[in-house]
Each structure stands twice: as C-alpha cells, then as structure tokens.
Amino acid sequence: MMAVTGCVVVGKTNVGKTLFALRFAAMLGRRDVALTFRPSNGADVRRSLPIEVGVSTLTGDEPHLTRCVQSLELTLPKGKGKRTFALMDTCGLVEGIHPEADVRRAMAQTLAAVRDADVVLHMVDASQTSNASVGSCLGPVDAQVAQFAGMRSGYALLANKMDLPGAAEGLRRLRSELTGYTIFGISALKGQGLKEVKQFVWKHL
Amino acid sequence: MKTSMRGPMSDEQILELLTEGRITAVQAFAMFGQGDRDTQPGRRQGSAAGVNGDQNELAAALKELDELIGLADIKGLIKEIRAFVQIQRLRQEMGLATQATVMHAVFSGNPGTGKTTVARILGRVYAALGVLPKGHMVEVERADLVGEYIGHTANKTREQIKKAMGGVLFVDEAYSLARGGEKDFGKEAVDTLVKAMEDHKDEFVLVLAGYRDEMESFLQMNPGLRSRFPLHLEFSDYTESELLSIAEQMFVKRQYELTARARIKLAYLIEKERREAPYTFGNARTVRNLVEKSVRRQALRLVEQDRPSRDDLMSIRSEDIIGG
Numbered sequence: 456m457m458a459v460t461g462c463v464v465v466g467k468t469n470v471g472k473t474l475f476a477l478r479f480a481a482m483l484g485r486r487d488v489a490l491t492f493r494p495s496n497g498a499d500v501r502r503s504l505p506i507e508v509g510v511s512t513l514t515g516d517e518p519h520l521t522r523c524v525q526s527l528e529l530t531l532p533k534g535k536g537k538r539t540f541a542l543m544d545t546c547g548l549v550e551g552i553h554p555e556a557d558v559r560r561a562m563a564q565t566l567a568a569v570r571d572a573d574v575v576l577h578m579v580d581a582s583q584t585s586n587a588s589v590g591s592c593l594g595p596v597d598a599q600v601a602q603f604a605g606m607r608s609g610y611a612l613l614a615n616k617m618d619l620p621g622a623a624e625g626l627r628r629l630r631s632e633l634t635g636y637t638i639f640g641i642s643a644l645k646g647q648g649l650k651e652v653k654q655f656v657w658k659h660l
Numbered sequence: 661m662k663t664s665m666r667g668p669m670s671d672e673q674i675l676e677l678l679t680e681g682r683i684t685a686v687q688a689f690a691m692f693g694q695g696d697r698d699t700q701p702g703r704r705q706g707s708a709a710g711v712n713g714d715q716n717e718l719a720a721a722l723k724e725l726d727e728l729i730g731l732a733d734i735k736g737l738i739k740e741i742r743a744f745v746q747i748q749r750l751r752q753e754m755g756l757a758t759q760a761t762v763m764h765a766v767f768s769g770n771p772g773t774g775k776t777t778v779a780r781i782l783g784r785v786y787a788a789l790g791v792l793p794k795g796h797m798v799e800v801e802r803a804d805l806v807g808e809y810i811g812h813t814a815n816k817t818r819e820q821i822k823k824a825m826g827g828v829l830f831v832d833e834a835y836s837l838a839r840g841g842e843k844d845f846g847k848e849a850v851d852t853l854v855k856a857m858e859d860h861k862d863e864f865v866l867v868l869a870g871y872r873d874e875m876e877s878f879l880q881m882n883p884g885l886r887s888r889f890p891l892h893l894e895f896s897d898y899t900e901s902e903l904l905s906i907a908e909q910m911f912v913k914r915q916y917e918l919t920a921r922a923r924i925k926l927a928y929l930i931e932k933e934r935r936e937a938p939y940t941f942g943n944a945r946t947v948r949n950l951v952e953k954s955v956r957r958q959a960l961r962l963v964e965q966d967r968p969s970r971d972d973l974m975s976i977r978s979e980d981i982i983g984g
Contacts, residue, residue: 538716548685562685563675570671570692599689608790660714 461541468547769895772943
C-alpha cells in the first residue's frame with residue numbers, strides 16, 4: 456500500500472515543483488525514480504524512469520504539466536536505519552475556478568495531500584514575489600496555503616528560482632514579511648540550497 | 661448535489677465541491693479548517709503523527725535511557741513524563757483542560773550518578789515528543805553565569821539562556837549561585853534565570869543540579885524557587901555491582917574484554933576507593949577513570965610485545981588494573 460503521509464511539495468503553477476522533486480531525488484543518490492502517478496479516475500500507475508528523462512518530459516514552461524499527485528519513494532538515513540518516505544509532487548494551485556475538470560480534480564488531490572502530509576514544502580517563485588502588490592508578497596493562494604499548513608513544525612517555504620534576477624530581493628521580502636516561518640532560498644534548476652531542505656525534511660519526518 | 665456552503669462540511673464534501681468547480685482552491689483551504697476536526701479521518705491521521713512526534717528519535721532516546729545501568733526510579737519517571745506529554749497533547753485536541761508540559765527540574769545527587777547523562781537524554785525525549793524544538797543541552801556552571809561587576813551577570817546569564825533556547829540549560833552545582841550571600845552576583849544570576857523561566861515558559865528547560873544537601877539548602881534560601889520546578893529527581897549512589905556493570909559496559913563499548921581475574925580486581929578496587937574516600941568518591945566518574953587508566957596500562961604492556969594478537973589487543977588483565 457502506498458504511504459499517504461510523507462512530504463508534499465505544493466505551490467502555484469510553474470514555480471518548479473516537479474523539477475525540484477526530481478532534483479531532490481537525484482541529490483539523494485537516485486539515478487532513476489520510481490514514480491507513482493495517482494490519476495484521480497483510476498488505479499495507481501507506477502513507472503520507473505531515469506531522472507533526466509523525467510526532467511525533460513514532466514517539466515516545462517506550460518502550466519499544469521503535472522495533472523495528478525506524482526509520488527516518489529525516497530529513503531533518508533535516520534538513526535541507524537533508513538527511513539522511506541513518499542515525496543509527493545502535486546498539481547499547481549490556481550486562483551479562481553479552473554475550466555478543466557481534470558485540473559480541478561487534481562487540485563482537490565493536492566489539498567488532501569497537504570492536509571495529510573507530515574512535511575509541507577510550500578514552493579513560491581522568488582523572482583515573482585517582489586513585484587507583487589503592496590501589502591503582502593504572497594498572493595491569495597500562497598497566503599491561504601501558508602495559513603493552512605504554516606502552523607505545523609514540518610512546514611517550510613521554499614523560495615525557488617534564486618538563479619533569476621530579482622529573486623534575491625524577493626527572498627529578502629519574504630523573510631521580512633513572514634517572520635517565524637522556515638524559509639529556504641533554492642534553485643531547483645541549479646541544484647542550489649537542496650541540502651538545507653534535505654536537513655529540514657530529515658528532521659521532520 | 662446541492663450542498664449548503666454555510667454549515668460545517670466534511671473534507672470529502674469540500675473536495676467534491678472543488679472538483680465540481682463550485683469553489684476555488686483558496687476557498688477549499690479556508691473551509692478545511694472549519695469543520696469538526698475530530699470527525700475527519702485525514703485530520704486525525706495528521707494529528708496522530710503530531711502526538712507521537714518523532715518516533716524513531718524517541719525510541720532511540722528511550723533505548724539509550726534503558727541501557728543506563730541502575731537508575732530504576734529515574735527511568736520510571738522519564739517514562740511517566742513521556743506518557744504525560746502525549747496524553748496532554750491528546751487532551752488538548754479533545755478540548756480538555758491541560759497543564760504545561762515543559763518541566764523545569766532539580767537533579768540532586770553525588771557526582772557521577774548520571775545527572776548530566778539523564779538531562780541530555782531528557783532533552784532528546786522532549787525534542788522527539790515535539791515539546792522542545794531542538795533538545796540540545798548547554799552545560800554551565802557558576803563561572804559561566806556570574807560576572808565580576810554589577811550588570812555583567814545578567815548579560816552573561818542571558819547569553820547562556822539564549823544558547824539553550826529550544827533545548828536544556830543544565831546548571832551544574834547550582835547551589836554555588838547562592839554562596840557569598842545577599843551581595844554576591846550569584847543572586848542576580850538566579851533572578852535572571854527565574855525571569856527567563858517566566859518569559860520563555862515553554863521554550864527551554866532549566867535543570868539545576870548539585871549535591872543533595874546543598875541543593876536542599878539552596879532551594880530553602882530562595883523561597884518560591886522550589887515551586888517553579890515541578891520535577892525533583894534524586895540520583896542515589898550506585899551500588900558496587902552497578903558500578904562494576906558500568907565498568908564492563910565501558911570496556912565493551914571500547915571493544916575490550918576483562919579477564920576473570922581482572923574483573924575481581926576491579927570489583928575490589930571500586931569497593932576500596934569508596935571505602936577509603938567516601939566523600940570524594942565519584943561514582944561512575946571514578947569508574948571511568950579506572951577504565952581509562954587500565955586501557956592506557958594495557959597499551960603500555962603491549963607496546964613492548966612483538967606483534968600482539970587480536971586477543972591480546974582486546975583483553976584487559978588484572979595487572980592492567982590499578983587504583984588511583
């Protein structure tokens with residue numbers, strides 16, 4: 456049976472959740488990832504593929520390439536043994552009501568995954584936060600996620616795309632507005648900052 | 661399906677509304693929190709993980725506690741604390757009255773009776789239970805807290821408290837803060853500690869440790885102090901057979917073996933040290949010194965030998981064991 460609890464990556468569309476999940480798996484020494492797709496209308500589909508193939512097929516610039524919860528089974532050393540956990544990559548959340556039923560269903564899955572997870576990695580695009588409206592650098596979707604999941608100890612905000620211009624300023628703004636939250640600046644593309652995230656996940660599983 | 665959006669809904673109903681395109685993800689998240697949490701299976705699952713905290717770490721810490729020789733009362737008490745914390749958490753979820761779970765403690769006992777070791781394990785247990793964020797231990801004594809001039813002490817003490825935030829501040833020989841009477845800066849250190857206990861109630865655990873009689877008079881001299889420490893743990897001296905077991909455990913950990921004669925000599929020496937110097941006897945600390953000394957003596961004996969075997973390298977013989 457697939458573990459329902461674990462570590463979930465959540466955020467708006469195109470913030471880099473899938474790329475992060477794959478790079479994170481690669482950092483833990485995986486060359487291939489066993490992905491379990493959980494289509495909302497049927498049984499789990501399990502496929503094993505090399506990470507680079509995953510990167511080229513599962514990630515990209517169009518929104519909603521991730522259409523269901525994609526779960527990666529990973530292991531971390533813990534104590535003297537190993538701890539296997541599910542890293543769940545989720546469908547991006549959008550404001551308003553999405554016209555496609557599949558996407559809406561996938562978002563419902565995302566919410567259920569966030570509700571049940573031990574660790575919530577909430578990803579935002581750091582390069583986009585600084586030009587958000589005055590007041591809050593998190594939009595309504597992210598603000599709601601932070602409010603919903605932010606109270607648990609296993610919640611961290613991942614400011615992704617630190618390789619892009621404006622991201623440093625965005626991270627600074629996040630840090631100053633969201634005091635008390637665990638915030639990591641990372642670049643899933645360049646593989647930066649993943650070690651700190653690993654430490655965090657390790658501590659909270 | 662027509663569902664009222666006003667009354668509390670189950671998570672499943674909320675997710676259905678989201679799937680049907682009747683509410684947005686933001687609205688769904690907001691509604692998640694409103695229903696009766698305890699009737700929702702997902703919630704319960706999530707919170708159960710919270711109640712149990714980090715099971716692996718907890719098991720590791722309790723195992724380490726169990727491996728300590730003797731200390732039966734203390735082990736029992738720490739297990740009580742663990743159960744208490746978990747039940748308080750469950751009560752809180754059910755909306756019942758709860759008590760504070762971070763517990764400052766007074767550890768009294770002679771040197772080498774396991775106070776530091778137990779405090780360190782206690783920190784780990786608290787961290788694994790999710791009561792303390794870090795559970796590390798900062799070990800200090802009078803000199804780390806008390807300054808030389810007015811105003812210096814409070815800063816020094818606060819500095820140590822800051823280091824211990826999220827973990828355990830272990831003040832060894834705490835009674836020495838009371839020496840020197842009213843004008844001594846030790847009093848200022850005590851006041852600063854007490855203030856921090858109030859200001860940062862659930863953020864760190866203060867453990868005051870020292871000889872039993874001295875701690876007793878220290879607590880008497882500072883009225884109000886005793887009541888701030890819900891836990892009083894008394895560490896009694898180890899029996900001789902416990903001390904011998906401790907020594908054997910230390911040898912095993914270092915991958916040495918005692919010959920039968922060496923064991924007899926060690927038992928005799930432990931008894932002799934205690935008999936001859938009852939007031940300065942350091943319990944497990946004295947035993948550790950004996951163990952370390954014999955490891956060095958064995959090395960000295962073997963270094964003269966041509967190609968000692970693996971058995972030679974492992975065995976501690978009676979001539980290796982000498983008293984202080």
